Amino acid sequence: MSDIVFSSWGGQVVDNRSGQGVAAAATDIKVPLKYADNDVAAFMSWDGLVITDKNVNVVALADAYMREAAKLACGECSMGLRGTAIISDTLSRIAGGQGKAEDVALLTELADSIQKNVKCDFCANAVIPLRDALKNYREAFNTTAASKEAIPPLDYIKKMTAPCQEACPIHQDVPGYLELIRNRRNTEALEVIRRTNCLPRVTGRTCVAFCEKNCVRQDIDSPLSVRALKRVPADLGIIKPLPSVKGEKKGKVAIIGAGPAGLSAAQHLSLKGYQVYIFDEQAASGGMTFAGIPAYRLPRNVLAGEVDTIASQGVQIRLNTRIRHAEELRYTFKAVLVASGAHQTRESGIDNWNKDYDGLMEGVKFLHDINSGKTIVPKQKMLVVGGGNTAIDCARTALRLGFKESTVVYRRSRHEMPARDEEVKAAEEEGVKFQFLAVPVKIQSQNNRVVGAECIRMELGEPDASGRRKPLPLKGSEFVLPADMVLTAIGETPDFSFLPQGKVDVTSWNSIKTDEDGHTNIPWLFAAGDCTSGPASIVEAMAAGKRAAESLHIYMSKGKVERSEADALDRAFHEVGLSRKRRGPKPAATVRQYPHEMDAEDRSKSFDEVEECFNVQVAACEAERCLRCYRVMLIVKRQG
Ligand code: SF4
Structure with missing residues (x-):
C-alpha cells in the first residue's frame, strides 16, 4: 500500500513531507493509488493532487497537467482560452529552465482569476489542482523558476472524461x-x-x-x-469507415446471437482484423431489439440499416441458424462468444395458466410475432402482467392493434415500476389503464377461451433483495378483471442448452457465469449480454459485448486471458467517480x-x-x- 506524501484531494490537505507517512487506507482519498501491477506515484485532476512518491517533480507534474487542460479550453470566454494557454506556456518555460522571478506570482494570480471569472466549469475546475500545487509547493516553483536548468519531463498517462x-x-x-x-x-x-x-x-x-x-x-x-x-x-x-487493422486477416471467431451484445462484439473484433461470423436462430438480426421493441419506437428499417453497416465492415451474419452444440464450432473457430440473450419467459405462477387456451401468450412472443409481420386478430380487453418496458410495449401495441381496452397489472406501485417513466406517461396518454398493487392469481376460462383473471390486491412490506419493497397479498381482497387476452411480461431467462452440459459454470439465477471481462471457466468460451446478466438495457449489453470481445482478443493474441493495462487503467480512472460538483459561476437558466x-x-x-x-x-x-x-x-x- 502506498503512503501518501501529500494530498489536497477534495479540499482536505494531508501533508506528510516532513513526518511519518499515513497509509492511504487511513485517509478518505478516492483516487487510484494502484492499477494492474503498477503503483501510482502521482495523480492530478479537478479535485486536487495526490503524491505518493516524494521524487515526483511537482513543477513537471503541473506543467504536464496544464498542457493537457489548455488543449480542452473551448474559447467560450477569452479568460479561459487565453488564461490557460498563458499558464501552460509559463509552466513550460519554467520547466525548460527559462523562468523568471515574477512567473510564480503571475501563475497564482491567473489561476485565481480563472477560477472566479470564467464562463463555464471546465477551466474553473481545471485550475484547482494547480492552485493547490502553487500554494503547497511554492518553494519548488520558486527554485525552478530561478534556476536556468531544465527539469526532465514526466512520463504520464492522461484521460479526459465528464x-x-x-x-x-x-x-x-x-x-x-x-x-x-x-x-x-x-x-x-x-x-x-x-x-x-x-x-x-x-x-x-x-x-x-x-x-x-x-x-x-x-x-x-x-x-x-x-x-x-x-x-x-x-x-x-x-x-x-471506422479505423481498422489492415493487412492479413486474423483467426476466425464465432458469435452466437445477433443482438446488441453480439453486434457490438462483432464490430470490435472485425475492426481488430478478425474474421467474424455471427449465428442467430431468428430470421432477423437485433435480438430483443428486434423482437421486443415495437416499430413505433424503433422502425424496422432503422434497425436493418444499422445491421447492414456492421455487416459492411466484413462481419458475416448467418440467420435462421440454430447452434445446437457450441463445442462443434471449435472445429472451425478458434474462440466462441455467446451473446444469445434471454428470451425464455419465466413461469407465470398463475393458476389455470394453460398455453392451449385461446388468449394466453407470453409478452415477448406477442411483440415478436407482430414485429415479424404475423397477424394477431384484436379482441376486446387485453391484460398485461408486469411492470417493465416489455409490459408497457405490449399494452401500447394492443391498442394499436385495435383492442378496445388495454390494462397493465403490476404488483407494486407506480413508483417501483422498472419501465422508463416517459414510456409509462406515453402509455397513459394513449389510454392504457393501470392496476397497481395487484396480481393475477387465476385465469378464468370458458370453452378453452380466456374470459378474465382473478386478481388479488397487494400491499408493500419491507425491502427485498432487489432493494424494492416486497409486495404482500391482502387476504380477502380478490377481484376479477374481465379479459379475452392475457400476456405475461415478467422477465426472461436465458436458454443455454447448446452449451457443453455440466461443463460451463452457471449462476444460481440461471445465467452463464463469467469474470468481469466476459470469460467463462472454459478457455475458448466467452459470454456477454443478457445471457450473463439477465435482461438489461441495450447500452449495457453493448458494453458487455465489447468487454468480452476485448478479452477474447487478448486470449487469441496471447493464448491466455488477462486484463490489458489500458483496461486496468480505465477502470482505475472510473473508480474516482466523477461528482457533479461545480465551481464556475452559475449559468443562466435555459x-x-x-x-x-x-x-x-x-x-x-x-x-x-x-x-x-x-x-x-x-x-x-x-x-x-x-x-x-x-x-x-x-x-x-x-x-x-
Ligand atoms: S454532464 Fe451534461 S452539461 Fe456536462 S458535459 Fe455532459 S451533457 Fe454536457
Whole structure:
C-alpha cells in the first residue's frame, strides 16, 4: 500500500513531507493509488493532487497537467482560452529552465482569476489542482523558476472524461459530439459516436440514457436531451469507415446471437482484423431489439440499416441458424462468444395458466410475432402482467392493434415500476389503464377461451433483495378483471442448452457465469449480454459485448486471458467517480428542448414512429446548453 506524501484531494490537505507517512487506507482519498501491477506515484485532476512518491517533480507534474487542460479550453470566454494557454506556456518555460522571478506570482494570480471569472466549469475546475500545487509547493516553483536548468519531463498517462461520459456504460464522448452538433458538424459528430457505439440510430431512439441521469445541467435547470440529440447525427450524418487493422486477416471467431451484445462484439473484433461470423436462430438480426421493441419506437428499417453497416465492415451474419452444440464450432473457430440473450419467459405462477387456451401468450412472443409481420386478430380487453418496458410495449401495441381496452397489472406501485417513466406517461396518454398493487392469481376460462383473471390486491412490506419493497397479498381482497387476452411480461431467462452440459459454470439465477471481462471457466468460451446478466438495457449489453470481445482478443493474441493495462487503467480512472460538483459561476437558466411527438390520439392507432428527430437548428440550440464538464485526469506511474 502506498503512503501518501501529500494530498489536497477534495479540499482536505494531508501533508506528510516532513513526518511519518499515513497509509492511504487511513485517509478518505478516492483516487487510484494502484492499477494492474503498477503503483501510482502521482495523480492530478479537478479535485486536487495526490503524491505518493516524494521524487515526483511537482513543477513537471503541473506543467504536464496544464498542457493537457489548455488543449480542452473551448474559447467560450477569452479568460479561459487565453488564461490557460498563458499558464501552460509559463509552466513550460519554467520547466525548460527559462523562468523568471515574477512567473510564480503571475501563475497564482491567473489561476485565481480563472477560477472566479470564467464562463463555464471546465477551466474553473481545471485550475484547482494547480492552485493547490502553487500554494503547497511554492518553494519548488520558486527554485525552478530561478534556476536556468531544465527539469526532465514526466512520463504520464492522461484521460479526459465528464460525468455524463462516466455514467454511460460505453463511455461515449458526450461533450465531444454535443459540441460538434452545436456547430452543425453532424457527420463528424457521428464519427465520434460510432467510435464506441455500433448502434447510434437505435440508441438515439431507445437508450435509457444513463448520461442524462448524471448530467450536471440538472442541478441548474434540466439535463440535456442527450439521447434525442444523438439521433440527429445518427440520422443525418454520413457514415464513414471506422479505423481498422489492415493487412492479413486474423483467426476466425464465432458469435452466437445477433443482438446488441453480439453486434457490438462483432464490430470490435472485425475492426481488430478478425474474421467474424455471427449465428442467430431468428430470421432477423437485433435480438430483443428486434423482437421486443415495437416499430413505433424503433422502425424496422432503422434497425436493418444499422445491421447492414456492421455487416459492411466484413462481419458475416448467418440467420435462421440454430447452434445446437457450441463445442462443434471449435472445429472451425478458434474462440466462441455467446451473446444469445434471454428470451425464455419465466413461469407465470398463475393458476389455470394453460398455453392451449385461446388468449394466453407470453409478452415477448406477442411483440415478436407482430414485429415479424404475423397477424394477431384484436379482441376486446387485453391484460398485461408486469411492470417493465416489455409490459408497457405490449399494452401500447394492443391498442394499436385495435383492442378496445388495454390494462397493465403490476404488483407494486407506480413508483417501483422498472419501465422508463416517459414510456409509462406515453402509455397513459394513449389510454392504457393501470392496476397497481395487484396480481393475477387465476385465469378464468370458458370453452378453452380466456374470459378474465382473478386478481388479488397487494400491499408493500419491507425491502427485498432487489432493494424494492416486497409486495404482500391482502387476504380477502380478490377481484376479477374481465379479459379475452392475457400476456405475461415478467422477465426472461436465458436458454443455454447448446452449451457443453455440466461443463460451463452457471449462476444460481440461471445465467452463464463469467469474470468481469466476459470469460467463462472454459478457455475458448466467452459470454456477454443478457445471457450473463439477465435482461438489461441495450447500452449495457453493448458494453458487455465489447468487454468480452476485448478479452477474447487478448486470449487469441496471447493464448491466455488477462486484463490489458489500458483496461486496468480505465477502470482505475472510473473508480474516482466523477461528482457533479461545480465551481464556475452559475449559468443562466435555459429551457430544455424535447423532440416533437405525434398526438396521443393519432399515435394510438398507428405503428408509425412516435418521436420526431430534432431539426439541425433546434439540435444546435439544445446542444448549446451543454456545460462541457470535461475533467482532465493525469497519472504518473511509480518507476522501478
Ligand atoms: S452539461 Fe454536457 S458535459 Fe456536462 S454532464 Fe451534461 S451533457 Fe455532459
